[in-house]
Amino acid sequence: MAKILTPKKGSRKEVIIEKAAMLFKSKSYAATSMRELAEVLGVEAPSLYNHIGSKSELLQDICFRVGNKFIGQIKSIEANDDTITGKLEAIIRFHIQMMIENFNEVYVANHEWKHLHEPYMTDFLNIRRSYEKSLLTLVIAGIDNNEIRPINPYVAVLTILSAVRGLEFWQRNKKNISQKVLEDDMVIHLLKGIVN
Amino acid sequence: MAKILTPKKGSRKEVIIEKAAMLFKSKSYAATSMRELAEVLGVEAPSLYNHIGSKSELLQDICFRVGNKFIGQIKSIEANDDTITGKLEAIIRFHIQMMIENFNEVYVANHEWKHLHEPYMTDFLNIRRSYEKSLLTLVIAGIDNNEIRPINPYVAVLTILSAVRGLEFWQRNKKNISQKVLEDDMVIHLLKGIVN
DNA sequence: ACAAAAAACTAATAAGTGTTAGTTTTGCAT
């Protein structure tokens, strides 16, 4: 049979990961078989093992790639000298951008990390916790310097993260909402609220 | 072997569904086997079939029970004569209450409905869409009567629903946040924002 | 105490799982 197509650049492994993310997103990790993945790629299942180590390695690659992008971004935001509000805005916008540009991967990282094996699951959760802690620190600082209302900072972080992580079902409303409107109005909503 | 315990009232099927929800939540539907479920119940797998029709029936029961509760609630909220803001607040509080009181079921309905077979999946999605439409109508009415800022109503609905549906990971912070604070501050956040 | 019903059991099935071993084909560099 024909070889796995490698459009433009990127290794075959890259293409496999990409299609895996697509399937893991739409069918879930556990319900996606290597035979299905192979079929999408136009190849027999065992052929995949010329390029990857295992099914779970695919999940690891997806989760850590996404996790590291977010960690990198928050570090850079922490380092700049914007206001707290500005930093929170940048974080919200980054989440939306990531969700739009890397939908499958981000979705999988957010929803399928449960199926990571140790020690990867622990590592991944540590990345998440570290990210959440950064956000918490930011919100607390905002409350301290009076930029932000004195609400419970855990709740604020929870609300923001829930809202941006749940973005996957924006997909269905694509036609109705441009990325700009989504970003702008979500930032307004999560920072300034919606009531007059 | 001993029979399935039926604490207080409720049929054995009820107990099975409850444990299934627990497993489907923590391991996902696809990765939960009937043998595991049976083990949790202290019974052999085939014994389950004296009480239930199939594995997928369990998922159906969970999803539709949750779906119908939400539909019932929003209908009752639509019918009352509160302000739009008050109605939105009630909806947010109801989501939080549901998440806290029926965590496993709500989580499963929110995350595992993909594994429903037809026609159940279509039916379930219709329930969801109907719920979202109700919310959208509410937000639009709020914008019309000037209770709510003129932001994109789709985005507002998306943000609120994402935020409250993502609540599952509040679990980890249980110790830090009481239900009252969670409800109050999340309502404030999603309605009035967090910036001063 | 005894019959009937409920609910457990064991054994088995057919299909599907990730993955390996060994072999053949493909395509590029010389």
Added chain:
DNA sequence: ATGCAAAACTAACACTTATTAGTTTTTTGT
């Protein structure tokens, strides 16, 4: 053209899956 490495193939593995059939045990109602 030819040799070599990359990447495909087929066949097979050891398990696991949901579910059924048939049987035995347990509980319930009289």
